[in-house]
Amino acid sequence: MNAEEKDLLHRHLNGDLDVAEQAAFFAQLQSSPELRRELASLATDEMLLSELVLEGRTAAPAPRRTRTWIPGAIAAALLLGLSLILILGRGASTGLRVVAVAGAATLQRGDIDQPLRPGIALLDGDRIATAKGRATLEKPGTVVEVQDDTSVVLRDRGAHLRLEHGIVDARADGLVLSFELGAAQLRKANARVDVAPDRTRVEAEEGSVVVERADWPQLDIAAGEYARMEPLQRTTTGRIVRRAIVDDAVRRGCAFLESRRSDLVVPITSEKRHGTAPRRTYAELALLALHRAGIPDSDPLKAELLGSVKGRSVDSTYGAALQAMALAEIDPLAHHDRIRLCAQLLVDSQCRNGQWDYAVKLAVPDVPAAGRIRRRSEGPAAGDNSVTSYAVLGLHACSRAGIEIDPDVLARARAWWLQCQNGDGGWGYNDAGDAAANDASRRTATTNSSYGSATASGVASLAAIRDLQKDPRSDDAIRRGLQWLGGNFAVDRNPRKDPGFVHLHWLVTAARAGVVLGTERFGAHDWYAEGAEFLMGSQRPTGQWTVEQGDFMKAERNDVLDTCLAILFLRNRR
Amino acid sequence: MSDAAHIAQLVVKHRHGLLAYLYGVLPDAHVAEDLFQEVCVVAVQKAAEFQDGTNFVAWARTIARNKLREHLRRRSGITVDDAFFDGLESAFDGVPNPDVRKDALRRCLGGIQDRARQMLVWRYEEGLTAAAIADRTGASRASVNSLLQRVREILRECVERRISEARA
Numbered sequence: 070m071n072a073e074e075k076d077l078l079h080r081h082l083n084g085d086l087d088v089a090e091q092a093a094f095f096a097q098l099q100s101s102p103e104l105r106r107e108l109a110s111l112a113t114d115e116m117l118l119s120e121l122v123l124e125g126r127t128a129a130p131a132p133r134r135t136r137t138w139i140p141g142a143i144a145a146a147l148l149l150g151l152s153l154i155l156i157l158g159r160g161a162s163t164g165l166r167v168v169a170v171a172g173a174a175t176l177q178r179g180d181i182d183q184p185l186r187p188g189i190a191l192l193d194g195d196r197i198a199t200a201k202g203r204a205t206l207e208k209p210g211t212v213v214e215v216q217d218d219t220s221v222v223l224r225d226r227g228a229h230l231r232l233e234h235g236i237v238d239a240r241a242d243g244l245v246l247s248f249e250l251g252a253a254q255l256r257k258a259n260a261r262v263d264v265a266p267d268r269t270r271v272e273a274e275e276g277s278v279v280v281e282r283a284d285w286p287q288l289d290i291a292a293g294e295y296a297r298m299e300p301l302q303r304t305t306t307g308r309i310v311r312r313a314i315v316d317d318a319v320r321r322g323c324a325f326l327e328s329r330r331s332d333l334v335v336p337i338t339s340e341k342r343h344g345t346a347p348r349r350t351y352a353e354l355a356l357l358a359l360h361r362a363g364i365p366d367s368d369p370l371k372a373e374l375l376g377s378v379k380g381r382s383v384d385s386t387y388g389a390a391l392q393a394m395a396l397a398e399i400d401p402l403a404h405h406d407r408i409r410l411c412a413q414l415l416v417d418s419q420c421r422n423g424q425w426d427y428a429v430k431l432a433v434p435d436v437p438a439a440g441r442i443r444r445r446s447e448g449p450a451a452g453d454n455s456v457t458s459y460a461v462l463g464l465h466a467c468s469r470a471g472i473e474i475d476p477d478v479l480a481r482a483r484a485w486w487l488q489c490q491n492g493d494g495g496w497g498y499n500d501a502g503d504a505a506a507n508d509a510s511r512r513t514a515t516t517n518s519s520y521g522s523a524t525a526s527g528v529a530s531l532a533a534i535r536d537l538q539k540d541p542r543s544d545d546a547i548r549r550g551l552q553w554l555g556g557n558f559a560v561d562r563n564p565r566k567d568p569g570f571v572h573l574h575w576l577v578t579a580a581r582a583g584v585v586l587g588t589e590r591f592g593a594h595d596w597y598a599e600g601a602e603f604l605m606g607s608q609r610p611t612g613q614w615t616v617e618q619g620d621f622m623k624a625e626r627n628d629v630l631d632t633c634l635a636i637l638f639l640r641n642r643r
Numbered sequence: 644m645s646d647a648a649h650i651a652q653l654v655v656k657h658r659h660g661l662l663a664y665l666y667g668v669l670p671d672a673h674v675a676e677d678l679f680q681e682v683c684v685v686a687v688q689k690a691a692e693f694q695d696g697t698n699f700v701a702w703a704r705t706i707a708r709n710k711l712r713e714h715l716r717r718r719s720g721i722t723v724d725d726a727f728f729d730g731l732e733s734a735f736d737g738v739p740n741p742d743v744r745k746d747a748l749r750r751c752l753g754g755i756q757d758r759a760r761q762m763l764v765w766r767y768e769e770g771l772t773a774a775a776i777a778d779r780t781g782a783s784r785a786s787v788n789s790l791l792q793r794v795r796e797i798l799r800e801c802v803e804r805r806i807s808e809a810r811a
Contacts, residue, residue, distance in 0.1 A: 079792040082670045084772035085784065088719045099727050105734035112667030113738050114799060116659065117745045119672035119767040121752055173753065198746075200753025218750055234750075234809075266808035402759040405793055438789060471797040 070103050078108060082115055124175060124182045163227025164208040165191045172202025174215070196222045199235070211241040236263045242276075250298045251282035258292075261312075267587055268299045272309050280304065297589055307595040310602060315639050318605060319362045321612030322636045325628075326355055327370055328611075332629050334377050347384035347428040351629050352377045353391035358633040360399050361640035375399070379407055386425045386456050389414045390463025393470075401470035409436050412467040415460050416478050418448040423485025425460035426452035441473040453498055454489070455574075457482065458526030462581060465533035476538065483534045486527050487546050494549030495519025495557070496527035521564030522575035524553050529582035536585060547586070554579065555592020560603040569618025573634035576600050580641040597641075604635050646690035653699045654683050659741035661703055667731065668711050673770050678710045685710075704732055744802055747809075751801035759794050766791065 070078075077094045080086055086094055098104055167189045174185040177196040185197060185204055197204055198220045206213040208227060215221055219235025229245045230237065237246060240259045245252055248264045258276030263269065271280055272295040280288045280296045288304055290296050297305045326333065333355045336348040356374040364371050378396075383389045393411035396404035413436045414429040426449050436442075461482050464474050489500035497517035528550035531543040557564040563575035583589070583596050590596065608614055614635040617627040654661070661682065666675040685706045686693075693702055708728045715721045755763065765771045765779065773791065777784040 076788075079795070080773065080788055082795070083766070083788050083791050084671060084770075085774060085788055088721065091719060092721050095721065095723055095727060099730060102730070102734070105730055106737060108667050109663070109731070109734040109738045111795060111799075112670065113659075113663040113735075113741050114744065114748065114795065114802070115670060115767075116663040116666045116672070116675070117741055117748050118752070118763065118798070119666075121745070121749055122763050122767040123672070175749070198749060200750055202753070218753055220746070220750075266805075402755060402790075402794060402797060439792070471793070471800050 070101065070107060074101065074104050075107075078104065078111070081108075082111060124184070161193045161226050163191045163193055163195070163223045165206045165211070165213065165223065165227045166208065167191065167204060168207045169205040170202065171204075172199070172217075174199040174202045174204045191223055191227070193224055193226060194222070196220060196233075211244055212239065213241070213244075214238040232262055232264050234264050234266070236261060240275075246271075250300065251280065251285075254279040254281070268297055270298075271296045274309070274311055305589070307589060308598050310598055310605070314605060315601060318608055319636055319639055321608065322614070322632050323359060323362050323364060323612075325612035325632050326359065329626075329629055330370055330373070332626050333374060335626075337624060337626075347386075347388070349385040349388045350377070351626070351633065353388055353395055354630070354633045354637075357391060357395035357398065358636040358640075360395060362636050363640075366399065379404070383411065383414055383429060385427055386415065386418065386429050386452075386460050387427070389418075389429050390459040390466075393463040394466040397466040397470040405470070405472075406436070406438075408467055408470050409438075409442065409472055412442045412464065412472050412474060413445075415464055415467075416442050416444050416475055417446045419444065419460070419478055419481065420448045420450060420452045422451045423481040423483075423488075424452035424454065424457040427456055441475060442467070443475045444478055451499075454496060454523050454526055455498065455571075457485070458530045458578065461530040461533055465537060465585075468537050474537070479534050479538055483531065483538075483540070483543055486531050486534075487543060490527060490546050490550070491517075491519045493519050494553040495524040496550070497523050518565070519553060520566050521554075521557060521559070521562075522566075522571050522578050524550055524557075524564075525575060525578035525582050528554065529578055529585055532582060532585040551586075551588070551591065554582070555590075555594070558591045558594040558596065558599075560599045567619060569616060570621060572616045572618075573614065573631050573638065576603075576638045577634050577641070580638050584641055600638055604639060608635070646693070647687045649695075650687050650690040650693060651683075654686060654703070657700050657703065659745075660700055660735070660738075661707060663738070663741060664704060664732070664735050665707055665711065667735065669714060671770055672767050674714070678707070678714065681710050682706050701732070704728075743806065747802040747805040748798065750805060751798050754801065755794065755798070759790065762787070762790055763794065 074097055077086070077090065077097065081091070081094050098108065167185055167187050169187055170185050175182050175198045176185040176189060177198060178192065178194070191206065197215055199215055199217055201217060203217060204215045206215065211227075213230065214237065216236035216238065219237060220233040221235070221237055222231040222233065224231055228243065229247060230239075232246055232248045238259075238261045239246065239255060241255045242257045244255045246255070246262045248262065248269050250269050253260065253262055253271045256277045256279065258278050259274040260276070260278050261272040261274070263272070271278055271290065273290050273292050275292050277289055277291050280290060280298075282298060282304065285304060288296055288306070290306060293308055293311070295307055295309045297307070333351045336350055338348055352374045356371065356378055359368070359371045359374070366372065366375075378392055383392060389411045393408050393415070396408050396411075401408065415425070418425060418429040420426055430446065430448075464479065468474050486496070490496055491501055497519055499517050501517035528547055531547050531550070534540075535543050535547070558579075560576065562568045563570050563572050579591070579596055580600065583591070604614065607616055612632070613628045614631040615628045616631050617625070622630070658679070662675055662679050665678050665682075666672070669675055669678065682703060686703055689706070693699065712723065715723060762776060765776050771779070773784050773787045776782075777787045780787070
């Protein structure tokens with residue numbers, strides 16, 4: 070399908086064609102099976118979209134322009150069918166009542182969908198579906214919080230909730246939460262069940278939870294433990310860090326950032342390798358941290374940072390990558406053009422060897438409004454593995470936001486990571502086998518022998534590229550990298566480095582690798598619990614973290630930097 | 644069960660597929676819904692002509708074809724022949740069950756925020772065309788068309804990812 074056909078197709082769907090264009094479009098449809106297939110697929114989504122928008126009606130009902138009659142016999146037949154569905158679908162009372170709804174949530178009762186509202190008494194068979202919203206249900210002795218992007222069906226007079234996907238928090242005694250892989254029964258417990266396509270996690274904050282799976286032994290988890298289930302694999306258990314404690318630490322970290330707001334936008338001159346040293350600020354990193362912390366877009370500091378990020382040119386690779394990650398998480402559509410700009414800058418600045426250097430191309434290119442982001446120039450000869458991992462994760466965020474990246478850019482980055490993996494499965498700052506690629510000015514601190522943050526960078530980058538390209542060529546390298554991480558994991562330092570050396574960068578990159586790969590453990594280490602406990606112990610009374618030691622990061626404002634990184638780690642498990 | 648009640652049941656069952664077909668030719672949610680109701684009326688009136696065991700969707704689409712033809716001719720003077728509808732119907736036959744996509748789409752819609760969500764409300768709830776949205780917002784028609792296209796692409800990518808994740 071060529072660009073002209075695609076344009077006509079979308080304008081047809083937008084009601085934007087005049088009569089002559091409409092006739093021309095129909096003629097093209099007749100001659101192009103591909104165009105017909107695309108229309109059929111899009112029209113189906115459009116029709117569903119239209120239903121969903123009408124279900125969540127936000128404006129006054131639009132006046133119907135035509136049609137008001139249906140002959141009585143037909144109306145009666147349709148009503149009869151509808152009544153039967155309603156009668157058959159109506160269940161017994163569950164005793165549960167909706168007490169609060171934040172954002173958008175839908176109640177599906179029989180074939181009828183309606184907005185969920187406080188006060189509704191829920192029946193067996195009711196399905197509650199949230200998109201960007203949450204709902205609280207209560208009956209005496211039971212409180213159920215249905216979190217964002219969740220679908221749950223009520224059964225057995227409210228004694229059993231079937232969780233289809235998403236997250237439910239419940240405080241109850243005897244309540245059963247079932248899911249595809251099994252069920253969890255709460256015993257005077259405050260528990261969370263989190264159902265994702267690849268795994269289900271049950272956490273007990275208080276009390277205990279009995280976890281049952283067909284063909285597997287029953288398992289009891291006590292307060293402070295989780296059980297993780299994956300298809301065809303043994304249930305694993307580990308410890309959790311209580312959400313209330315983490316939430317409090319994050320809140321105090323945000324308050325510290327608020328107190329240092331001027332430092333967040335002060336330009337810092339970055340490292341220099343080739344050409345001019347780029348200037349950057351902490352605005353992108355702080356914006357991402359505040360967003361992950363759940364700070365609303367209306368917050369003055371968040372709004373100021375967003376304005377600052379979008380209002381100035383992007384000089385550095387770190388800046389472009391972090392900006393893409395932050396904007397993609399905040400609102401990929403509203404910030405689409407700016408994310409495309411970041412993607413283009415990253416693509417055009419890739420080094421010839423597959424790495425990235427500190428600076429991105431300064432000349433702001435004319436970024437095509439649509440279509441794949443293609444490489445239009447080459448960056449310098451080489452960069453380093455730290456900044457390269459940020460660039461790759463930035464491109465991953467762009468891609469997840471719907472922007473297609475030149476596959477050759479990703480393939481070149483993959484080839485670099487595969488080439489420079491050390492024999493022990495880890496990675497260093499650069500390619501140990503290529504002395505010319507060493508960064509002489511940093512050699513004393515950053516080595517090409519394997520260490521924690523560089524290895525986490527390698528694993529996270531390859532996993533992100535594999536997530537986009539579904540290419541198995543990096544499977545073995547990722548497996549060996551994970552073995553290295555499992556054997557060397559520590560939270561009190563960046564493994565194989567002096568204490569305090571880019572310490573929180575290590576934890577954040579390890580978390581990124583864990584999240585992209587969907588793994589809770591590196592070897593025997595439960596990375597989130599161990600990392601979060603370390604951060605709980607190292608937060609200062611003022612809410613800040615300053616874990617960095619030594620001279621390597623002396624140009625940075627390490628209290629601001631580390632506080633942002635700590636929040637990103639604590640909220641990275643989503 | 645009477646023929647009429649049986650047909651009413653089948654119409655309810657295949658509602659999404661029929662509506663999508665109507666919408667593909669006349670992409671206005673209100674018009675498509677009106678035509679769907681007219682198709683229902685004719686289908687029930689002709690219930691006795693439908694032979695159980697034959698393809699109900701194909702049968703109902705022949706009724707829809709006539710309604711679409713009539714509407715196009717009346718509204719814009721455009722005439723289309725059977726070959727046009729034959730090709731289109733086989734394309735719709737290849738679309739997976741819309742009901743499977745609806746849940747995924749509902750979840751993806753949650754990720755669509757303010758500006759785009761407002762566009763969707765104007766387009767689908769109020770039935771505004773790109774030109775009418777452009778008038779209302781002061782934006783150019785091209786940028787409204789471009790944004791709606793982007794919303795579609797992002798939602799489609801999201802829906803397909805969710806469906807493939809659910810199958811994995």
